[in-house]
Amino acid sequence: MAEPAVPLPKPVHIEPSRRAWVDLDGASLRIRRPGQAPAWVPLRRLSRLTLSTRVEITMEALLACAERGIVIVVHDDREIPVARVVGRVTDRTGFRQRLADLTWQPDWRAQYHEWRKAMQHRVATVVARRLGLPSEIHRKPRVLAALLRYDIRRVAGEQIERQTRHLFRQQALSWTQHRLLQLGCGAEDELWLTGSPDLSQDLADLLAFRLETIRHGWLLGRGRAARMQGRPFPPLDRKTVMTRIERIRPRMDRLGRDLVNRFHLWLVERSAGQ
Secondary structure, three states: OOOOOOOOOEEEEEOOOOOEEEEEEOOEEEEEOOOOOOEEEEHHHEEEEEEEOOEEEOHHHHHHHHHOOOEEEEEOOOOOEEEEEOOOOOHHHOHHHHHHHHHOOOOHHHHHHHHHHHHHHHHHHHHHHHOOOOHHHHHOHHHHHHHHHHHHHHHHOHHHHHHHHHHHHHHHHHHHHHHHHHOOOOHHHHHHHOOOOOHHHHHHHHHHHHOHHHHHHHHHHHHHHHHHOOOOOOOOOHHHHHHHHHHOHHHHHHHHHHHHHHHHHHHHHHHHHO
16 A cells, blocks of 8 residues: 655744744744744744744754755745745755645735746747747737647648647647656646646646747648649658657757746745745
């Protein structure tokens, strides 16, 4: 029988209306507030500590957090960060932990959807620029995607357009799922991998969109070669398409890693800003 998954550490917010004190008590932080009994938080269960400027924390407690990679963010009464302690790089600063930290924020879904929307526009900008399309088209990613599909259908036909699009998307999804597994996201992260939002599918959609310049150029090139020889567009089987995808695998890996790294950087910024 498989052992139950160990819960990931979670963020703790100490936002007293008056004052509070935090010190180290063994392997835990002790939190004291006027008129209340002390509370203890084991360091092993803590990923990030957010404090207002009214909280006093001892140097021993601060160093214990830094040693374990527990980020400390101090903000003023206007919610503006005034200090941040990062400490050592550990599993608590890794990709999977950042995902967990994000989901503890009440508006995390809205934040995530805004990031995805921004990335769709960024990818559309790159695709439009590389294909020499009008700059304003990047503000309408869906229109741009439909335009590329139409362009390919016009040259290669609807069946080949659909077949190649599905295979490119399939391989993009395979790549993102494998990459997320490498970053520690497994079956216990069902929320992100099979629920809503579906992170692997969202990243795959972005990657497949970025690869449209390759698919578009490849199929239109085959169409031009056929016309020059006075022949119709040559038939395509799955093996031929997969051979083409394998040839661009290094580029897929580079573009995919860029997308994941941008997402990870965004997670770090969200963590530091809370």
